[in-house]
Amino acid sequence: MFTKIIVPVDISTLDKGADIFRKAASLLDEGGKIILLHVVEEVPSYLAIDMPADLIANATDEAQDKLVKLRDDTGIDAEIELRSGPPAREILACAKERGADLIIIASHRPDFSNYLLGSTADRVVRHAVCSVLVRR
Template identity: 45%
Template sequence: MYKTVLVPIDMAHLAEGKANVTLAASYGAQGSKIILLNVVEDIPNWAAVDLPAGLLHKSVEATKAELTAIAKASGMHMDVDVRTGHSYDTILDVAKESNVDLIIIASHRPGLQDYFLGSTAAKVVRHANCSVLVVR
């Protein structure tokens, strides 16, 4: 059993994320810490100029509220973390900061670009310093 489990959730694939929350509860030890994480991609400066002020902040707050609702619906205490940045780098940073033993991450059917660049799940698997469970 694991003491600290990180569950990165892609808000575009919420059903898979909710399933991974349930899975995390079964992999966690009694009194384990489960962290729900979403990474909101940074908006490049050249694009941010044309967007309404506060858009990124509103997106982060809305995502945090949605993750908090998922955590509450699970019936377990879970930490909720929403950050901005690049997905795989941020997932690895949070895992290191929180001394995570297990990352449970969803993997989607790869598109052509994934064969050239690699998916977020693949990058996390290659670079994580802890166990990673990839759920398809």
Template identity: 45%
Template sequence: MYKTILVPIDMAHVVEGKANVDLAASHCAQGSKVILLNVVEDIPNWAAIDLPAGQFEKSVELTTTELKAIAKASGMHMDVDVRVGHSYDTILKVAKERNVDLIIIASHRPGFQDYFLGSTAAKVVRHANCSVLVVR
């Protein structure tokens, strides 16, 4: 069993994220901590100028609310963390900061661009300093 489990959730794939939360619950030991993480992709300044005022902050707030609802529905106490940055870098950074034992991450069928750039899950697997469970 694991002491600290990180579950990154892509809000575009919430169903898979909820399934990973259930999976995390099954891998918890007594007193374990589960952290739900969403990474809001940083928007370049040239693009952010065209957004309505406060739109980015509203997005972060809405995401936090949705993650808290997922945590509450699980019946377990979970930490919720919403960060701004690039997905795989931020996932690895949070895993290191919070001394995570296991990352449970969803994977999707790779698209054309993933063959050249690599998916977030693949990058996390290659660079994580802890166990990673990839769920497809």
């Protein structure tokens, strides 16, 4: 069905990440590739002054460890990619750069704040140039 699937995982909700990772494996063509992606959000400079200098590095290391554990626990072959920046922008950039034909993203139930600001999944769906599967 699909030859290159981007699976963005929020490590704070790893159970949803595992669910969409398994779904990606079921939709992948033989010889295809899954990219497990985590985006570490940047801290605004006016806040970064009061934070430990290694905060982002620690967050990146933690994300790497959790994604490797997820990959190992499921036994599903995948490449791991870490990025920093606004999540929707980085997910879309990864999909474009990698030539993905599907993004599978987890979503939470929308609440009022989603109608004012929009969630990451909403932004990815609106701006992706490939197919997007949103899993609740």
